[in-house]
Amino acid sequence: MDKKVITRMPPSPTGLFHVGSVRTALYNYLYAKQNNGKFILRIEDTDKERSQKEFENNIVESFRWLNMPYKEFYRQSERTEIYKKYLKELIDKKLAYVSTEEPKEKGERGTVIRFNNPNKKIKFTDLVLGEIEFDTTDLKDFVIAKDFDTPLYHLAVVVDDIEMKVSHVIRGQDHISNTPRQILILEALGGQRPQYAHIPLILSPDKSKLSKRHGAMSALEYKEMGYLPEALLNFLALIGWNPGTDKEIFTLDELLKEFSLEKIQKSGGVFNVKKLNWINKEHMKMLSKKEIEKNILENLPEDYRNPKVIPVIIERISKWSDVGEIVRAGELDCFFKAPEIVKEKLAYKNTPLNKISYNLELAIKVLSDLEENNFTAENIKNALMLIADNLENRGMLLHPVRYALSGRDNSPDPFIIASILGKNETISRLQKVV
RNA sequence: GGCUCUAUCGUCUAACGGUUAGGACGGAUCCUUCUCAAGGAUUAAAUCCGGGUUCGAUUCCCGGUAGAGUCACCA
Numbered sequence: 001m002d003k004k005v006i007t008r009m010p011p012s013p014t015g016l017f018h019v020g021s022v023r024t025a026l027y028n029y030l031y032a033k034q035n036n037g038k039f040i041l042r043i044e045d046t047d048k049e050r051s052q053k054e055f056e057n058n059i060v061e062s063f064r065w066l067n068m069p070y071k072e073f074y075r076q077s078e079r080t081e082i083y084k085k086y087l088k089e090l091i092d093k094k095l096a097y098v099s100t101e102e103p104k105e106k107g108e109r110g111t112v113i114r115f116n117n118p119n120k121k122i123k124f125t126d127l128v129l130g131e132i133e134f135d136t137t138d139l140k141d142f143v144i145a146k147d148f149d150t151p152l153y154h155l156a157v158v159v160d161d162i163e164m165k166v167s168h169v170i171r172g173q174d175h176i177s178n179t180p181r182q183i184l185i186l187e188a189l190g191g192q193r194p195q196y197a198h199i200p201l202i203l204s205p206d207k208s209k210l211s212k213r214h215g216a217m218s219a220l221e222y223k224e225m226g227y228l229p230e231a232l233l234n235f236l237a238l239i240g241w242n243p244g245t246d247k248e249i250f251t252l253d254e255l256l257k258e259f260s261l262e263k264i265q266k267s268g269g270v271f272n273v274k275k276l277n278w279i280n281k282e283h284m285k286m287l288s289k290k291e292i293e294k295n296i297l298e299n300l301p302e303d304y305r306n307p308k309v310i311p312v313i314i315e316r317i318s319k320w321s322d323v324g325e326i327v328r329a330g331e332l333d334c335f336f337k338a339p340e341i342v343k344e345k346l347a348y349k350n351t352p353l354n355k356i357s358y359n360l361e362l363a364i365k366v367l368s369d370l371e372e373n374n375f376t377a378e379n380i381k382n383a384l385m386l387i388a389d390n391l392e393n394r395g396m397l398l399h400p401v402r403y404a405l406s407g408r409d410n411s412p413d414p415f416i417i418a419s420i421l422g423k424n425e426t427i428s429r430l431q432k433v434v
Numbered sequence: 435g436g437c438u439c440u441a442u443c444g445u446c447u448a449a450c451g452g453u454u455a456g457g458a459c460g461g462a463u464c465c466u467u468c469u470c471a472a473g474g475a476u477u478a479a480a481u482c483c484g485g486g487u488u489c490g491a492u493u494c495c496c497g498g499u500a501g502a503g504u505c506a507c508c509a
Contacts, residue, residue: 012509047508101507108507129439138437143507153509177438177504198439200502205445207501235446238458242447246457265447267440268502275446275459315472331470348468385467395468402468410470 005037226320339407
């Protein structure tokens with residue numbers, strides 16, 4: 001009978017929950033859930049100085065946004081008595097000792113509790129990296145607690161993993177050198193060794209560990225930027241893992257089906273925002289019309305909230321905050337107010353202006369013949385193309401019409417713009433220009 | 435520097451020891467209504483170096499080199 005799979009995510013609330021941790025959490029979550037196991041969130045706040053409630057809130061909120069529910073929640077700061085019990089046991093068995101020493105730095109104490117290092121070789125099999133061996137001699141008798149009420153990281157982690165019956169420790173490779181220390185404590189306590197899986201780090205474009213100066217780091221910043229949580233998860237999952245097939249777009253459910261520890265990469269992967277944007281766009285395409293509409297409208301300034309412009313916007317964005325960018329760039333202005341027209345820009349290549357204005361009058365004529373309720377992009381296109389195709393170049397008609405309506409060098413095509421503006425406004429803008 | 439780990443296109447990656455080394459993002463070119471966007475097509479682009487083992491190494495072994503992580507009374 002296999003033991004129950006229990007995984008955990010142990011962030012310390014000393015900063016905003018960042019994307020590297022999101023991926024670690026995701027792998028832990030997926031592995032537990034696909035094995036009918038249990039996923040635990042454990043706040044590692046033993047450092048009273050650096051831990052802050054607002055960061056804990058940020059962690060919890062991140063999990064909520066990402067839709068990764070955990071079955072149990074713990075705070076190490078509430079478990080002091082438990083650590084104390086184990087600490088005493090260690091000391092009773094002479095596996096640790098109270099050490100009185102000269103403080104080397106300010107803030108250091110005169111007495112601390114040190115682990116009695118047996119100075120041996122520790123070997124373990126990592127699920128990602130394979131066999132790994134460390135000589136723990138150079139670790140010396142490391143400190144495991146400042147006093148009985150102030151346990152330090154390694155002690156707290158090991159005690160909790162024993163108490164919570166954690167079966168798989170899935171964490172970043174930056175923790176690999178912590179593993180021998182923790183195994184030492186684990187053995188002293190007589191606990192059962194979990195399986196270790198040290199996953200590759202997420203790197204900055206310069207290949208160093210991801211850091212703040214390379215852009216957004218915290219999970220919730222991606223929420224602010226209007227990324228979809230499932231897309232972020234999809235993207236992160238693919239750094240350091242792949243299904244072995246060509247499939248790249250995954251919902252959380254699909255990830256749950258396909259994820260496996262065996263296919264995790266050994267070396268670090270660079271965080272590539274362009275790929276994130278592409279993945280996010282693919283996820284946006286899976287959204288219902290209603291959801292898309294709601295999100296775009298929310299990101300539009302109030303006087304720009306016309307549902308008609310949604311089709312124009314959706315094909316130009318890869319995340320919701322891009323809506324604001326488009327507005328700021330003035331790309332939507334022509335739908336809401338008459339543009340400023342520069343006469344010289346009206347001409348297509350070197351077509352003389354009198355020829356242009358003649359073509360424009362032709363356009364006004366056919367558009368006037370269209371019924372108000374038939375004024376669709378499709379019908380406008382048909383009507384205008386009839387004229388344009390008889391010209392030596394379609395641009396001789398299409399360009400001035402588009403420019404007259406938009407006042408921009410680059411814009412959506414004239415048919416879409418006209419259909420959004422409506423018959424009256426379209427014709428009035430064209431007439432004004434003529 | 436010590437310890438540990440890693441090494442395929444710019445990036446993420448695929449390839450029972452035998453493939454024209456495949457896919458995706460990004461790039462370039464072209465097409466699709468003048469421009470933009472979206473879409474489609476095409477294309478450039480990689481096995482770190484040197485030895486072994488083998489009939490045959492991207493793949494296995496060794497050595498270099500390069501990179502990363504870590505060396506707290508933080509986690």
